[in-house]
Amino acid sequence: MSEWFELKEAEFNTALTTRDVNKMRDLFNTVPTVDLAEFADNVKDPSTLTFIFKVVKSELTADFFTELNDETQEKLLRVFSDDQLVELINKSYTDDIVDVLEDMPANLVNRALKFIPKEKRESVNKLLNFKEDTASSIMTTEYFELNGETTVEDAMKQIREKGKQAETIYTVFLRDEKRNLTGTVDLDDLIFADPKQTLNQIKNKEFIYTKVGTDQEEVARIFKKYDLNALAVVNNEHKLVGVITVDDIMDVMEKESSEDIARLNKVADMETPYLETKISKLVIKCVPWIIILMILQLFSTMILSSFQVVIAQVAVLSVFTPLLMDAGGNSGGQTTTIIVRSLALGEFDKKDIKKVIWKEFRVAVCIAGIVAIFAFGWIMFEIAVGIVKFEKVGTYHDWTWTGKTLISLLVASTLFVTMIVSRMVGCLLPFGAKLIKQDPAVLCGPITTTIVDIVTLLTYFLLWQYAFSPILERIATL
Amino acid sequence: MSEWFELKEAEFNTALTTRDVNKMRDLFNTVPTVDLAEFADNVKDPSTLTFIFKVVKSELTADFFTELNDETQEKLLRVFSDDQLVELINKSYTDDIVDVLEDMPANLVNRALKFIPKEKRESVNKLLNFKEDTASSIMTTEYFELNGETTVEDAMKQIREKGKQAETIYTVFLRDEKRNLTGTVDLDDLIFADPKQTLNQIKNKEFIYTKVGTDQEEVARIFKKYDLNALAVVNNEHKLVGVITVDDIMDVMEKESSEDIARLNKVADMETPYLETKISKLVIKCVPWIIILMILQLFSTMILSSFQVVIAQVAVLSVFTPLLMDAGGNSGGQTTTIIVRSLALGEFDKKDIKKVIWKEFRVAVCIAGIVAIFAFGWIMFEIAVGIVKFEKVGTYHDWTWTGKTLISLLVASTLFVTMIVSRMVGCLLPFGAKLIKQDPAVLCGPITTTIVDIVTLLTYFLLWQYAFSPILERIATL
Known part of the structure; x- marks a missing residue:
């Protein structure tokens, strides 16, 4: 648990026991959401959990929920009312919804899918069915795309108006009349540019993208090599279908190296942190290797x-x-x-x-x-x-x-x-x-x-x- | 070598042999700098190398030089005139200069230090002496800092004017009157904000920073946990002394996991790619472990x-x-x-x-x-x-x-x-x-x-x- 949180833990627990909503809200303002989620992961009682969830500021609930571990997410989903579920879904990015649903039991997935608005449901379904460990499985469909002939001034206006829905505005993706992806512009170049220039004039000379089926390890290599903030994912018709952001890539890098380490050392990869992993699971991760090696x-x-x-x-x-x-x-x-x-x-x-x-x-x-x-x-x-x-x-x-x-x-x-x-x-x-x-x-x-x-x-x-x-x-x- | 490059390789080699500067410049415009550096790393002849360096567009030379491997950098530094050296240094970020100098022979370091302007030399010297594998060793001193009472409108103006010198403007660092670090503002929040608001009003509720002596592995964890673009590094007086950007963190993550993998598998970590590593070095990385294990x-x-x-x-x-x-x-x-x-x-x-x-x-x-x-x-x-x-x-x-x-x-x-x-x-x-x-x-x-x-x-x-x-x-x- 982080130092920001440790300072406040006593106050926190008091407020929680007395169900002091105002005090809790005050404290929440100073604690990073991810630390709050870490705290909530340790709460066993479902009613305390729902109480915490309700206290979290409305604009942060989606973030908070995403940061919880699978078990806590499942606990919450089980007790959510339909209204709560709808609200949460509307606030979440598509790739986060998919991340959550991937690890849930089928009945919860079906209940959630019912409440996802039609236009979003299509993306969710598509992402759920995409092949694991490829670019498509880690991309988001909320990106910011503009016609290359837009002027810088106009682009900034559109970003201010519609950029909030995108997962990142640090990279703006350019398309031509036929909706083909033609390049990218970094936000800093937009800011330094003359307002009258067009996006095509200031776009990155390096036009880097990847295909839906590319292995996520390869995607991580591209990010590292070109120091990217976000990477376009195109389909076979060279149309933009999604965007991968750098935070997802850090997760990929960690996951892939954990897997390599485990495999090279003859143990199955732990998907969950050690202290959260059940004893039976630890046994299952280790015994088969020992027995196979004995047989060999x-x-x-x-x-x-x-x-x-x-x-x-x-x-x-x-x-x-x-x-x-x-x-x-x-x-x-x-x-x-x-x-x-x-x-x-x-x-x-x-x-x-x-x-x-x-x-x-x-x-x-x-x-x-x-x-x-x-x-x-x-x-x-x-x-x-x-x-x-x-x-x-x-x-x-x-x-x-x-x-x-x-x-x-x-x-x-x-x-x-x-x-x-x-x-x-x-x-x-x-x-x-x-x-x-x-x-x-x-x-x-x-x-x-x-x-x-x-x-x-x-x-x-x-x-x-x-x-x-x-x-x-x-x-x-x- | 990337697919962007492979398409052009033949043209490239012809232009190189005929020393056709215009043709080369044309080609350079379509090839990412990092791929160009990869190509240059394979060029053995120093005169061809300096020719390529000269052809690279003036605003990209610093980038290009940074991406070269140690050996090629050393080759170039040896043949550079004083003017070339001065120009290169002026265009480079402090942390990149340090990265280059760290691996150079002492005589080259001293020659380079002579040409570094006084105000920069101090930072370079400081960074060169910082402890390896700590936050200070990977930070840059080119960041963008503003008083927290600045308005959004004013901040944008200052970013446009002075932001180009900073390694990142995606995170703006806030200080109070006493130059203490007080918080951070993300560029996207600046863009979405009302121009009349002050930076303090829109700053991130999570105020995350690290200290100069923190281990770089711990720094990587902070980045991953809070999905940061840049992280402030403060000294013991809580003054901002540097900033770490996410691209450096990806390098750290890769380096740390390579080290763990090597150590767990009883071999010294390869610091260079396999094909570039000398046979004698490979032998030295492996033999001691075998002998120690035999003695044990x-x-x-x-x-x-x-x-x-x-x-x-x-x-x-x-x-x-x-x-x-x-x-x-x-x-x-x-x-x-x-x-x-x-x-x-x-x-x-x-x-x-x-x-x-x-x-x-x-x-x-x-x-x-x-x-x-x-x-x-x-x-x-x-x-x-x-x-x-x-x-x-x-x-x-x-x-x-x-x-x-x-x-x-x-x-x-x-x-x-x-x-x-x-x-x-x-x-x-x-x-x-x-x-x-x-x-x-x-x-x-x-x-x-x-x-x-x-x-x-x-x-x-x-x-x-x-x-x-x-x-x-x-x-x-x-």
Whole structure:
């Protein structure tokens, strides 16, 4: 809760308990609407909630309602009279109505739709049916559009008269006689311009717009790149159908990066804040991933199981398997993270794939070399100081320093292979996912780990069986 | 590169090769400045680069220069004449100059500082020395401030006259006689207002500002929460010292989430786009993490090494160690991700710690129960279909179904403990990091994994040695 609010909380609660409308109104004047909504979200009692709603100044009710969380909105909608519902709808922007309705149960949606005036209902219905996560799903239909031949003076007059209905007047959209979108004018340019100029004369040289079906992540990139306040959305006939404002884009940016973070870390995205999320929901967000990852491990379990005899004979080999598998997993994860992030930020496209692979290969060889050399030294050190002991069990009872060095070399060689494979797989999979139009963040991590685990274990045990073990035996018999 | 640009690329290259200034100017008129900068970033030859710079319309050079990447900026600065430098500086906003200078070598900075006019130099120096990642480091000192008693009519006049120097006029900042910040007025409210009203009468009821030292992540949260276009930054005397605009906030949001993603996935944040990053830099971003994680594994290596005799006797135990350790790591990672993300989004603060721990504990017990039961069934299945085989090695030669069931039970019991410990550690560490003012995203992952690995391996082998193995022996002798 914000500091503006904390100062007043005691007064607030008193006024609320005594139902002191005047005192409440006074306080409301000094508290930002969004903080008020945050307070209301914590009110459990529906009658107190409706009381608060009634006290909110009439011109702010729509704002206030929009800022409430889904649960509180639903509570209020259930107790609203028809009149209250009609009033609220008339005051709200279309995209806000859609945002609210999207998360409501069907019976409430139908009740609300009944009260939405016909001309607005069409927009609401259209927006409700638009594809999720596209430009159309975040646009508003209340924008300010003028003919490009209008003079600056006239434009200002029209803005004063009709601009209040628009969600933003900071960008004015221009159309020609055929209602095609032809450009945009920023409000500051309007203000600095000569009153006699036409809008076409002062319009932005950059004519930037997007199409209804564009992915919202791409829309966010356009906003960021061109530092926009608002962006036009056109249909296939190049007619303006809606406008996206920068505040919606900040929500998109946060949502998309939350999703990427969750997916890269093998947990489903939390749509609600942690403290508001039910325990059952948290469990459902986490358990499936753990179980899927456990099932995917069946390959490494199978390989380990089939080398049981070797492990029983040379138990020290089992000491290094987690180290090898983890190093591979971490390295693959690094690559996947870098590539997924770059793809999300639009840094490269499918056509860059060859460049990326060649670059990754060189990076992989460098990393593999450094890591293998370090690991050799590190394991020799672990052996020297006794972190790794060679017990007198199994086939080899007497471990000479030659044998111990060979084991370190075996681990280092396996790591060299693991590092290269993990980076190549970790970089190829996100591109593969993109090619088959799947989200690269979801499955690349687990699949990379699975593949790398298989390669690592097979390399490790086969290198031992067919290279290092024979060498060791030959040395022993010399 | 954008579609606007792609259409013209061929024409562009011809005009460039023939040094056709008029043709270039024509083309520049239709291409957004930011796309032009992107094109210039790919030009290697310095003389072509200066040619492009000269062709850019005089009123756009500052914009164009700001959009170039560090490398290209440096190239240009090196070949600029003193006159060119002075002109560029005069046209640029203070915060953009600072952004450029921050990444330049010291000799270039000093040369540039010499040419910055005295009154601007002070701001530049101040901004250069402000603490990184705070409100002060992203603010601009070109804002538009008026006395609150000014009338709307008069304000509009002053905006027209002096507003062009400000980075934004969409928010006008109000001060009283003592130059204290007293509020803000949005440009649209100014336009809709009665010309005779004073600014104080129409100012925003929400008076939102921030202090110079506030963390930029917190600033981004304020923007998002209150849907701002610009935010006032005040010093300790409550005087306005700068303004942050929404376009800078989008950069902050992207940078912060990139950092979180990188840290949570054990790789250093790439500050430059992948294809622009040198191979040596990519190696440096990745190798240290792999090596640190390898060193941290010394504890699990030590534990595994000390149970070598047990493994040699009951080799099948080693089949399940990676599965157990991975499940713990994944589960701890999930919790850390959720908690770090919630902390970053400001969903809860240190004082919520008890609530979070109690919630996490209940979630952990549920997850542990479900996962343990699933794992028992899954391992019985793996044994039944032969994915896990019980070879005739070591102490127990004849594995009866009782013995096999006991092994599954051992794995399931260990998982139960692992799941609870991993979630509790994964949730406590981020709070701990926050308490000692460290970034929770950096070390929590690796430390959680290390602790969970130790607990898991000890639980697994000790449960076997002191519970399951004695039970198995007693059953065998019955």
